[in-house]
Amino acid sequence: MSKTLRDWLDTLERHDLLARIGHEVHVNQLAAIIEQNHRRATLFENIRGYALPLAANTFSNRVMMALALGCDESGILAALTAKRQARIDPVVVTEAPCQEIVEEGETVNLATLPLHLQHELDGAPFVSAAVMVAKDPVRGVNNLGIYRMMYRSQNETGIDVTAPHKLRHYYQQACELGRPLEVAAVLGLPAIDLMAALASTPLDEDEYAVLGGFRGEAAELVACRSIDLLVPANAEMVLEGEMLPTGWIADEGPYGEFTGTYGGGLKQNPTIRIKAITRRRDAVFLSATHGGHHPGWTDMHVLFPMIELDIHNALVQAGIDVRAVRALPASSGMWAVASIKSMFKGDGKNALALMLAASKQAFPKIAVVVDEDIDIFDDEQVTWAMTWRAQPDQDVMILGGMKAVPLDPSLPSSMPPVTTAKMGFDATIPVGRDRADFAICRPAVLGETGRRPELAPDELDAALADFIGQGAVHFQEILEEFSGPSATSVLESFGRLRQRHLLGRDDIGRYVLLEAIDDNPGVR
Ligand SMILES: Cc1cc2nc3c(=O)[nH]c(=O)nc-3n(C[C@H](O)[C@H](O)[C@H](O)COP(=O)(O)O)c2cc1C
Helix, strand or coil: CCCCHHHHHHHHHHCCCEEEECCCECHHHHHHHHHHCCCCEEEECCECCCCCCEEECCCCCHHHHHHHHCCCHHHHHHHHHHHHHCCCCCEEECCCHHHCEEEEHHHCCHHHCCCCCCCCCCCCCEEEEEEEEEECCCCCCEEEEEEEEEEEECCEEECCCCCCCHHHHHHHHHHHCCCCEEEEEEECCCHHHHHHHCCCCCCCCCHHHHHHHHHCCCCEEEECCCCCCEEECCCCEEEEEEECCCCCCEEECCCCCCCCCCCCCCEEECEEEEEEEEECCCCCEEECCCCCCCHHHCHHHHHHHHHHHHHHHHHHHCCCCEEEEEECHHHCCCEEEEEECCCCCCHHHHHHHHHHHCCCCCCCCEEEEEECCCCCCCHHHHHHHHHHCCCHHHHEEEEEEEECCCCCCCCCCCCCCCEEEEEEEEECCCCCCCHHHHCCCCCCCCCCCCCCCCCCHHHHHHHHHHHHHCCCECHHHHHHHHCCCCCHHHHHHHHHHHHCCCEEECCCCCEEECCCCCCCHHHC
C-alpha cells in the first residue's frame, strides 16, 4: 500500500494510470492538459518559473480506488468495510519529511506555489486537494476533511465551509467563543489517506485513529511549527494557519465544482491566514480535479466508496439483503444504485428511504434500487430494470426538506439554511408478482448438435414424442436433445407431431404430449 504521494504516483505509473509531462509547460496550460488526460493522473515535472512539480487527477476513477485499497474493483466495499472499522492510535514523531523546509511569517508566499486557474470563471486559482486538519474547540478531537481554498493574497486564502460538515460546525463554535480556529491544510497525501479523511465518524471520535485504521498502521504525526495541531508526517506540504473568527463575510468563489457548474457562484465565506508553509525539499504539489467536460473522471471519485459504504451499512443494519451499491460517477455520486434480494413487501421502498438519508455527505439526491439479478455496474441493465420493472405512480418516492448539498445549482440558494428534495425509484419486482413475468430473455446458448445420435424420420418422431411425454419441455430442451448437423430434421419432426395434434402447452408455455384428438384440433 502506498504510504506517500510519491509512492502512489509510482503505483499509478506502473498501472499505466499516469501521464508524465517532462517538457516545460506554462502554469496557464495545466488545466487543459489535465483535461486532455482525464482518464489518467498527470504529473508536470517542469512548470516554468516554479520550483515544484504538480500532480493532478490522482484519485479519479474506480481502478485507482481499488489500487489504493489493495483489492480489485469488486472487492472495494469489503476492503473499505474492514478499514473503516479498524482504529489504530497515531504516534507522534519529532522530525518529519513534511518539515524539511519551513517558511514562517514574512517569508510565507502562496504565489510561489504552482497554483493554476482550473476553470474559466474561477474566482482565482485554488488549493484544491487540501486535507484540512482541525481540532473540535469543545471536544478537542482531531477532524480531517477535504476543503477548497481560494488564493486571496500571499498569506491568505478563502475556504468554502457552507456545507453541513464538521469543519463548519467547529468554525461556528470557534466564532461563538470569539476565537480563531487553527487549521492545517495538509497537501500531497496518498489516495488511501484522502479516503480516510472522508470517513463518517461520530462527533467525539478522533479521526487520526481512523487514518491509522485505513493505513493498517499507526499514522506518524508531527507538531506544526506555528499552531497547536498535529499533522501527518508523510505529507508533501502543510499550510499552517487559522480561520479568522469573522464569520461568512469574505468573497469566495466561483469555483468549477463537482456539479459540473460554478456551484454557488460567488459566495461569502471565512478566510484563513497562513502563518507557515512547511514542506519536503522536493515536494510535489497536489491538485484535485472537479467538473469540466468529464465530471465522472475527476477526483470526486475518492468520495464515492465512502458514500457506497454508508449506504451499504445502513441497508445491512436495517436487515435488507443488499448485494451491491454504486455511486454513479457521471452524477458525481449524487445518484446511487443498490441491488437487493427482496424478502418482504416494502423492502425496496425501505431501501430507498435509507439510501437517501444514510450518508453524512448528504449524497445522493437520486436513489434506485434493483433486484439482485441486475448488475448495477452495467448502466444498460439498470436502465432496463427501471424501464420494465416499475410503475412510476407506485414506485417513485419523493422526499422533501432533506439535508442538501448546497452546491446543487437546482436549489434556490447555495447558502444555508437550505434543504433539498430527493427521489427514490424502486425498480425491484414487486413481492407477490410472478417473477417469470420479469425474467430476462437471455440469448439461447446451445451446443452445435443435440445429445441424441441422428435418427431416421420415423425413429425421430417416436423419440421426440417419448421425450416430451416424459415431462413438459421448453423448445430449447428439444433442440439440446435432438439437433442434428442442422435443426431442420428436428423442426420437421416437431411439425409432424403438431400436425398429428400430439402437442399441447402447459401454463408457462412448455410442450406436453397429448393423446391425438384428430377431430378437435382447436382445443390445443
Ligand atoms: C476533492 C474534494 C474537495 C472537497 N471540497 C470541499 C469543500 O471545499 N467544502 C466542503 O464543505 N466539502 C468539500 N468536500 C467534501 C468534504 O471533504 C467531505 O464532506 C468531508 O467528509 C467533510 O469532512 P468533515 O465533515 O469531517 O469536516 C470535498 C471533497 C472532495 C473529495
